[in-house]
Amino acid sequence: MKKRRVLSGMRPTGKTHVGHLHGILENWRDLQEKYDCFYFAADWHALTSEYKNAAVIKESLTEMIIDWLSVGLDPQRSTLFVQSWVKEHAELHLLLSMITPLGWLERNPTYKEQQEELADKDIGTYGFLGYPVLQAADILIYKGDYVPVGKDQLPHLEITREIARRFNYLYREVFPPPEALLTKVPNLRGTDGRKMSKSYDNAIFISDPADVIAAKIEQMITDPQRGYRKDPGDPDVCGLFPYHRIYTEPEVVEEIERECRRAGIGCRECKQILIKRIQEYLAPIQERRQHYLTHLGEVDEIIHEGTRRAQEVAQGTMAEVREAMGM
Numbered sequence: 001m002k003k004r005r006v007l008s009g010m011r012p013t014g015k016t017h018v019g020h021l022h023g024i025l026e027n028w029r030d031l032q033e034k035y036d037c038f039y040f041a042a043d044w045h046a047l048t049s050e051y052k053n054a055a056v057i058k059e060s061l062t063e064m065i066i067d068w069l070s071v072g073l074d075p076q077r078s079t080l081f082v083q084s085w086v087k088e089h090a091e092l093h094l095l096l097s098m099i100t101p102l103g104w105l106e107r108n109p110t111y112k113e114q115q116e117e118l119a120d121k122d123i124g125t126y127g128f129l130g131y132p133v134l135q136a137a138d139i140l141i142y143k144g145d146y147v148p149v150g151k152d153q154l155p156h157l158e159i160t161r162e163i164a165r166r167f168n169y170l171y172r173e174v175f176p177p178p179e180a181l182l183t184k185v186p187n188l189r190g191t192d193g194r195k196m197s198k199s200y201d202n203a204i205f206i207s208d209p210a211d212v213i214a215a216k217i218e219q220m221i222t223d224p225q226r227g228y229r230k231d232p233g234d235p236d237v238c239g240l241f242p243y244h245r246i247y248t249e250p251e252v253v254e255e256i257e258r259e260c261r262r263a264g265i266g267c268r269e270c271k272q273i274l275i276k277r278i279q280e281y282l283a284p285i286q287e288r289r290q291h292y293l294t295h296l297g298e299v300d301e302i303i304h305e306g307t308r309r310a311q312e313v314a315q316g317t318m319a320e321v322r323e324a325m326g327m
């Protein structure tokens with residue numbers, strides 16, 4: 001039986017942090033078992049917010065794909081490629097932009113949210129408003145059946161589905177409206193307690209050496225109410241505790257939770273337990289990273305081969321699109 005297709009992309013705007021690792025990449029890796037996965041480096045999307053600093057996109061691109069490979073994305077099973085190398089995305093974006101009512105984009109709740117979140121960047125651009133149309137083109141051009149999304153991204157996917165339905169209605173049935181594969185995203189805050197982000201300089205990167213990981217965790221904000229070692233702590237408000245849920249064995253996590261609440265364990269000790277677990281967890285990933293960093297030709301081949309496979313599918317769809325539209 002033909003495998004259903006999954007589509008997803010990631011913006012190359014800097015180093016990969018552990019939030020990406022546990023919130024996106026490990027999920028992508030698991031999806032390979034069941035689906036025909038297409039994963040792309042969304043460099044055109046990155047431009048919507050990074051157009052003034054476009055060089056960072058190229059710098060991050062290869063390293064980002066190296067991170068994917070190091071985490072276990074398998075180029076034999078998944079198609080790994082670069083969005084801007086498949087020019088058909090731009091053509092479909094243009095055609096879909098002709099049929100997308102402006103109101104759909106202006107009402108998009110993530111548009112407003114992102115404008116607030118990226119207040120330091122000037123994103124009052126045509127490209128930024130049209131971001132969901134480009135996203136629709138990225139998905140529809142491969143006739144993706146599923147898109148892994150967190151709850152907050154559902155409105156974006158809904159626009160893709162609406163655009164697909166509108167195209168099918170205006171011309172003929174070409175695009176199956178994709179469905180959401182809801183994914184659970186662990187709530188890993190940055191070392192300062194805020195949302196983990198490269199721009200806040202509070203992220204733990206998967207490429208961080210062991211001593212850097214230790215230094216970052218040692219500085220991490222825990223339970224802000226716990227002033228002294230003798231005070232009981234509250235793991236529910238501690239920024240560090242969710243990390244234990246990922247990296248530490250369940251019986252130890254239980255013990256930490258219990259002991260924290262009765263001041264049986266101090267934050268310093270608790271951090272040392274975590275540092276060791278994170279270092280152990282990331283060591284094999286970093287070992288594979290090192291391999292790819294010293295075999296860039298291999299990485300280049302993987303990206304080219306993935307892009308070739310993606311292009312083949314995209315060209316087939318575009319032929320159908322042009323025909324349906326009578327172009």
Ligand code: SF4
Pocket residue numbers: 222223226233234235238239240241256260261265266267268270271
């Ligand atoms: S002991 Fe651990 S879980 Fe409790 S507040 Fe400190 S760092 Fe957080």
